[in-house]
Each structure stands twice: as C-alpha cells, then as structure tokens.
Amino acid sequence: MASPAPPLPVPGFHAVVPAGGAGTRLWPLSRRADPKFLHDLTGSGRTLLQETWDRLAPLAGPSGVVLVTGEAHAEAVRLQLPGLAPDALLVEPSPRDSMAAIGLAAAVLRRRHGDDVVLGSFAADHVIARADRFAAAVAEAVAAARAGYVVTIGIAPREPSTAFGYIEVGDPLGLDAAPSARHVAAFAEKPDAATARAYLATGRYRWNAGMFVVVADVLLRHLAAHQPGLHDGLVAIADAWDTGERDRVLAARWPGLTRIAIDHAIAEPVAATGGVAVVPGDFEWDDVGDWASLAGLLPARDDGARVLGPADAALLRDCDGAVVVPAGERLVAVLGVPDAVVVDTADAVLVTTRARAQEVKGIVDALARRGRADLL
C-alpha cells in the first residue's frame, strides 16, 4: 500500500480522522473495546488506523494529522501512533456522531491556524491501495475546497455494490486548479441491486467513501446555517479547548450536542444548493464492512482460500473462496466448506459464509440480548 514516490505536503492542509465505530460486522475480531480500526485486516503488519496515518502524514505533515476518538480508545490510539502530536488527539467524552467529531476538529483547527486552514476528513478504518493516486485526489480536492466548495472524493465503482452510498456527478466546476472537479448533483443512499446497476449504466455515479475536504471556516459557516445549536456548542468548546476551561466547558456543552452525521448535517443540504463538489478517486478503496469484503483484500492461497493470520495456523481442504482468520493462537481446520468464513479468537469463534457475512451484526445483537457484554 506504499506510494511509489512520497507526495509533498499539501500547504495548509490538515487531516482529520474520526476514529470511532465498533465494526460490528467484523465480530468476533472487532469488539467495542477493540474496534476495527485498531486491527490489521490486510495482513500488512499495520492496523487500519496506522495505514490511515501512513497515507495522511505525508500529505498533512505529521503535525497536521488530528485524531478524534473516544476516551475508551485514546490510549490505544496513542500507542499505535507514536508520531501523533500530543495536542492532535481530540478526545470526545461520549459519541456524538460524525458531525460533532469533524466539527470539533474544524473549530479547534480554525482557532489554532486561522480561517483559511483546509481540513480533509477520512475514516480510520478504510483500506486504500495506491497512496499516490489518493494523494493526487486529495491535492485536487484541496484546490477545489479553496474555491469555497465542500469537496468529496468519489470512488470509481468496481461493481454495482449495494453496500455503499453513491454520488451522482454533475457538471464540471471549471476550476483551473482542479480540472476534474465537478458539482455533486445529489447523494444517494445505499441502493438495491437493480438501482445500483442502473446507476453504473449511466456512468454518472461514484461510490461515496465519506471523505470530505473543506476550508474549516466554510464548513463552520455551513454548520451555523443548518445546525446552529451544534455550531455554537462546538465553537464554545473549541474556544476553551487549549485553555484550562476545556473540561468545564466540555462537561457543560458536549452532552447536549445534536447527534447527526456530516452527510445529513452538511453534505446533502449543501449539495442541494450547488455547494458540494466531487473529485474522482481512481484508487482501490474498501470500507471493509464485513468479512466477505476481506476476500477482496487478501491474496488467494494455493488452496483458494484467503487467510488473515499465520499461514500455518489454517489447514484448509476444498474451501475455495473461504476467508479464514486464525486470531486465537489455535489451529483452524476447515474441510469441504467453500466460501466459508471462519474467524477464531480467544473467547469466540464465528462460522458463516461470505453470502451471510452481512448478518453477523445479528449475532452480536443476540449476544447483547443474552447479556454477554463480555463478548461484545
């Protein structure tokens, strides 16, 4: 996943990484206390969080990457990212969804670096190949953001997936500094299969990877217009962040912040009035949403299976297409179950198939109902 030539830092660019979400469909490896972004899911030797850092630190500079996470994961994030500046870790007292996380980072960065700072928000738990192409897309997105747009990166769809939202691409912006940037005509929710095929047939749709690049002040002005209460709370918290008042103001304001995703708070309403742009991202991207998606990220062995973990811990026969994760320091033997998904951990083992991988969340829900908090 390394770039062939390290890109130069993009001047004035700061990266924001909201590191939250349990990754429930990747149970039993991913847990509340040890979520998806803290795991190496590609066999690279780096966790998803570390790979995110590896992609962003060259673009923003090591001091230009800001992490937003919960108290439960702050220590793990610091351990995994020794290069993270002490004041670059913003710890949320409780989860308040992505708008609060990204808005907090925007408000803190604007106070620290001024109105013109450009921020790019990227999830901590996605996988991207070709860091060079990612860097090129970010550079163009920054240029479009400087023209006043909220800019997203639209992923070239590999297939009519029903697992992702889509971006309907509109007319070119006509910016010299961002020649391939276009208006976003609309955002579309995860479609059914027929709709997804229809999207691809038009050639006008790209996958929505939830990446946003925007001038901090532009973002906060949109927020003030659409979610004024959330805006005011975040600005008050940011004003106190680098003072002795942080804890007091956080305690007073954070619990009342509106829980809303940035898509609903900003991207969709601003797109409706022509303020959102998209630049093409022609790199391999995956949100590793479930165990089936791992099959596309791991190399197939001679036996046709994909193994994440020690090769000699998986003994497989007639398991073409299987995904096997021996993470429990035990031998995993699978005989005659093509497309099997077997995930072994210290206290739980999951057996399913790639076709049923989306339903793993139901297993986790059932465990919660049984009171097995120890396994969540």
Added chain:
Amino acid sequence: MASPAPPLPVPGFHAVVPAGGAGTRLWPLSRRADPKFLHDLTGSGRTLLQETWDRLAPLAGPSGVVLVTGEAHAEAVRLQLPGLAPDALLVEPSPRDSMAAIGLAAAVLRRRHGDDVVLGSFAADHVIARADRFAAAVAEAVAAARAGYVVTIGIAPREPSTAFGYIEVGDPLGLDAAPSARHVAAFAEKPDAATARAYLATGRYRWNAGMFVVVADVLLRHLAAHQPGLHDGLVAIADAWDTGERDRVLAARWPGLTRIAIDHAIAEPVAATGGVAVVPGDFEWDDVGDWASLAGLLPARDDGARVLGPADAALLRDCDGAVVVPAGERLVAVLGVPDAVVVDTADAVLVTTRARAQEVKGIVDALARRGRADLL
C-alpha cells in the same frame, strides 16, 4: 440409556473391554492422549467408557469386568472407573491389535476362574440405547457360547450403512437355551452403497458390532489352531501375569506377538467351518465413527442443531442439521451453514459438514505430516 429394570448377573460371565483406538475421525476432541472412549459424546454426563461399564457391571458383576488398555491410558481408565478391581486392569506394553488384547484377557481369566468361564468382549467406545435389550442379547449369547460356539451379536440395521461390516445370518442353531441363535453364514466387509442395499433387501444381514461372547477355553483352542504362535505367547504371559514374573515375561514375549484383529484371527475362519453363531441385538447401537454419527445420538434443539456441550455456548442461526461441539470454553457462533460440523477445543477448531465428516482423518494425517504432534 439406563435399563428400566437392572438385569441379574449372568453366572460365570466375565466382560472384557479392549479400550484402545484413537478415534481419529472425532478429532479435535479425540486425541491420541485423550481418545474417544474417555469422552462423553452423548451429553449423558458419562464417558463412553463409563457407559460401557454401566452396561456390563450389572451383567458380569463389578468384579467381573476386565479392562485391557495401553500404558498411556491406564491412569485415566482408573480415574473414570473407580469400581474397577485393581487386578481387572490389564495394561498392554504396546498395541498388538484386538486378538492379543482379547486373547490375553481370555488366558488370564481362564487361569483365574477355570476352563468354563465365559467372556464377552465389547468395545469401550460404542453407544447403546436400551440396556435391557442389550442384557437380554448377552444372556442368550452366553447360553449359545456354553454350547461351544463363538457367538456374536448382530445388530438390526437401521439403514444400508456403508460404515459397518455385516453378518450374513444362516440357519437356527436349535438350542433351547438360545432360541433365536443362528449360525453365521459369513462375515462381510464394509460394503458399497448398492451392496448394502442388496444386503438389507434379503433380510438376512445384520450389522457387525464387533461383539464376541465365547467360553475362554473355546476361544483359546481356536487361537491355538489358527494362530499357534500368538496363542503360545499369550498363554505364557497369562501364566506369569499374577506372579512376580509378569514384567519379565511380558518384556520377552509381548513385542513378538502377531498383530491381528480377532475378526481375521478367529471369527472369519471359524465361521467358515460352522463354529460361529449370532444372536439378534435389537437395540440402538452406534460406533460413533465420526461427527456425522453424533447427529443421531443427540437431541435436536429448537434451532434444528445438535449441540454436545453447554447449550449457551452455541449461538446458531439457520443451521438446521448442524452438529456443534463447544468444548473449548468459548462461544461458538454459526450462521447460515446447514449440516455444519463445528468442533471447538482449547487448541484447535474443526469446521466441516456432515457429508465430509468421514474425511476428518485426512486432516489429522496432514497435521502429522506437518509435524504437529501437539495436535494429534
């Protein structure tokens, strides 16, 4: 599996239980060091060995049950069978197949109890329902044995199984004391499916469960005729068994004993000359040869699966017909894999299907080739 009314002891009857064999197809639960007969495979709370004891002790009296096992398992057998008399455990220095094990027991019992002692040999790792019917069959077999026959118990076949050998039943013996006893016309090896169906269509075939009832002196005279070297070695060892010479004679004679199954050494050649009889065993019997056979021995849960182990350790969805063995003190979750076989232990987990259960031996062979003696 309890008898509705405990049968009376059968006078002069001694039970011999060869407790050997690894039960390779029940890996990873069954291991060389912890073989099948030491496990509870029916959820009864008793191991197969203990259930064997529970069936035989009422028939032979507690002091009339002799166990033959290897040094590796002697301690485990004593722990599981506290009622076993100290001199009733015959420990083999090394495995020499079933003829040596049963012949040793026959020779020792003849020395201890005289020529007329009747012995019945029954495997330590089979499952039998209806102990009352088993007892009735044994009683009739003892009566036929006293008339000079080598007597086997032929199991009423439930289906044209290809997993068992068959007994072709011949003419009645005409014994008042054993009215349903008949000659064995021949023994047949495990058949293919078409042959098995043809056997059942004749109504003349029964399953061979490897049970033999015979007067000790009759058995040893047959052995002298067909395997004189083995006979002489066993008699010499038996003569020394209850003396201070046991270890010296064992060391001198045991390693040279012919390795042969009692079927080939006695049953088949003696049947050819009319000396073997069969009494019907109309009880449920299974040799628990692989994980698929467990499905017939465990009750189906509401979710259609069979679970051997703590019910709350198995969380199953859409797994009709599955066999799940949570023996690793962990949660086993199975989603959408009908007829799955999942066996979880502390150091290995097996995932396969009922249709492939016979091939588990190949997994164990592969582990042996990889040098994983720790898992065998």
